Amino acid sequence: MPKSRSIQLVARPEGLPQEGDFAVVETDVPDASEGEVLVQNLYMSVDPAMRPRLSAGYELNQPMAAGAIGRVVQSRTPELAVGDIVSNGLGFREFFVSAPPGLRRLEPVGDLPLTVHMHVLGGTGFTAYGGILDIAGLKPGDKVFVSTAAGAVGSVAAQIAKINGNWVVGSTGSAEKADWLLKEAGLDAAFDYHETPVRQGLRQHATEGIDVYFDNVGGDHLDAALAVMNPLGRVAVCGMISGYNEPGARTTVRNLANVIYGRINIRGFTLADFMSRRAQFVQDMTGWLQEGRVRYQETVMDGIEKAPAALIGLFQGLNTGKMLVKLAD
Numbered sequence: 001m002p003k004s005r006s007i008q009l010v011a012r013p014e015g016l017p018q019e020g021d022f023a024v025v026e027t028d029v030p031d032a033s034e035g036e037v038l039v040q041n042l043y044m045s046v047d048p049a050m051r052p053r054l055s056a057g058y059e060l061n062q063p064m065a066a067g068a069i070g071r072v073v074q075s076r077t078p079e080l081a082v083g084d085i086v087s088n089g090l091g092f093r094e095f096f097v098s099a100p101p102g103l104r105r106l107e108p109v110g111d112l113p114l115t116v117h118m119h120v121l122g123g124t125g126f127t128a129y130g131g132i133l134d135i136a137g138l139k140p141g142d143k144v145f146v147s148t149a150a151g152a153v154g155s156v157a158a159q160i161a162k163i164n165g166n167w168v169v170g171s172t173g174s175a176e177k178a179d180w181l182l183k184e185a186g187l188d189a190a191f192d193y194h195e196t197p198v199r200q201g202l203r204q205h206a207t208e209g210i211d212v213y214f215d216n217v218g219g220d221h222l223d224a225a226l227a228v229m230n231p232l233g234r235v236a237v238c239g240m241i242s243g244y245n246e247p248g249a250r251t252t253v254r255n256l257a258n259v260i261y262g263r264i265n266i267r268g269f270t271l272a273d274f275m276s277r278r279a280q281f282v283q284d285m286t287g288w289l290q291e292g293r294v295r296y297q298e299t300v301m302d303g304i305e306k307a308p309a310a311l312i313g314l315f316q317g318l319n320t321g322k323m324l325v326k327l328a329d
């Protein structure tokens, strides 16, 4: 019977979460019963959307939940074999027992690491794909602005726009990230918003205005985008991370009235809006990855005890590309 450590929320944070809001708790895990498997998690995801759930959603003193991939180490069902790698929603714990529903066996794609299923070929990649193509309705000639452009969703949205032949500017949180966006991801322009305020960065780079803003930040970024949007521009609101540490995920936009004369369409979305595109996404993204047309990065923290720091780190810009926590080899 293995021991399993889990991460539990022990206090609801105010503002930026602190490591003391979380505890590492060790428990015994039972063997798999008939019809069940015992899974050892290998990698788990941390995501900005977990922050609102720390205020309301996650139960106190219970293991938190997150997307993860794990290896079946004991099986008492014909549906899964020892050694199978499965995606699951039970991250923030090292081991768990489950019946097969809720577990999806993952197959390797060429020589890509299995972790791509957790981001570029998984939920964040699909969010970027549907968000930029369907929700923003990307058209030839559109000038595109993507915020948090070196993050998991942003880096994919920006590169899909490039594959589509569009001009793309990205904002990001450091000079190194901006460098990656220009040299590796092939963006036309990128700037560090800590060095160059977003309004100034857009005025400097987007001299012909922007037609599509893929918003991951809200607040000052949305404000700055609205100031340079061309008539009939579209804003696809994927996230508003700048407000997530505020009660109610508040965000402040001062020039919303620009949407009137600009006839600007602002639309929020989740991937439920384009689920029917999933198979097409997997086919397109697999091809782009294998052809090297979509690049990705992972920031991996080692050990379940690092999961709170990884989650907090999302709000400090510690990650380039997808933030993951490695739980076992």
Ligand SMILES: NC(=O)c1ccc[n+]([C@@H]2O[C@H](COP(=O)([O-])OP(=O)(O)OC[C@H]3O[C@@H](n4cnc5c(N)ncnc54)[C@H](OP(=O)(O)O)[C@@H]3O)[C@@H](O)[C@H]2O)c1
Pocket (backbone or CB within 6 Å): 047, 048, 049, 123, 124, 127, 148, 149, 150, 151, 152, 153, 154, 171, 172, 173, 174, 177, 216, 217, 237, 238, 239, 240, 241, 242, 243, 269, 270, 271, 313, 314, 315, 316, 317, 318, 319, 320, 321, 322, 323
């Ligand atoms: N609608 C959906 O279905 C859906 C699905 C997934 C994600 N999302 C949203 O998409 C956005 C990106 O998520 P992700 O998973 O790809 O995370 P991510 O971009 O990989 O990581 C978060 C990044 O946000 C940036 N950031 C943090 N605080 C900021 C602030 N106050 N102002 C500006 N930038 C800030 C940091 O990068 P910098 O170095 O650039 O500051 C950080 O690295 C989030 O808003 C998330 O909620 C939405």
